[in-house]
Amino acid sequence: MEQLIEQMKVILGTNFGLYFKAHTFHWNVEGPNFVEYHNFLGGFYEGVFANTDLIAEHIRALGSYAPTTLARMMELSKVQDIVAIPSPLIMMSELAQDNDKYIMELRTGIAIADAADEPAVGNFLQDILDAHQKHGWMLKSFTR
Numbered sequence: 001m002e003q004l005i006e007q008m009k010v011i012l013g014t015n016f017g018l019y020f021k022a023h024t025f026h027w028n029v030e031g032p033n034f035v036e037y038h039n040f041l042g043g044f045y046e047g048v049f050a051n052t053d054l055i056a057e058h059i060r061a062l063g064s065y066a067p068t069t070l071a072r073m074m075e076l077s078k079v080q081d082i083v084a085i086p087s088p089l090i091m092m093s094e095l096a097q098d099n100d101k102y103i104m105e106l107r108t109g110i111a112i113a114d115a116a117d118e119p120a121v122g123n124f125l126q127d128i129l130d131a132h133q134k135h136g137w138m139l140k141s142f143t144r
């Protein structure tokens with residue numbers, strides 16, 4: 001169970017890191033297709049952010065506490081902050097790579113949930129995985 005709780009915390013932090021990065025890109029994107037990128041990134045960050053609460057509440061239901069500081073969230077996240085403001089296509093490529101990292105953590109979480117005989121947690125993570133596989137297709141389609 002400890003392993004599942006720890007992985008759920010990594011998933012929470014990574015979800016938050018991905019959400020926050022996408023939100024900053026939504027704010028800062030520039031270029032001739034501004035509206036298209038701004039709107040796509042808006043829908044993306046909203047979808048990712050919506051899962052933050054659900055993941056944290058699953059951690060509580062597993063008997064642990066959710067992180068209480070942004071520093072701890074970013075320590076748990078597999079998504080790294082970037083200070084520079086990249087071009088729109090680099091933003092998409094960056095998010096596609098980050099999304100792939102998140103998918104790896106979700107897959108690990110599903111395997112751990114199966115091993116811990118926690119099918120409800122596994123199903124919950126599968127639904128997020130499904131959404132992020134679709135996000136991955138869209139993000140990668142910008143840069144082909």
Ligand SMILES: [Fe+2]
Pocket residue numbers: 026042
């Ligand atoms: Fe906005």
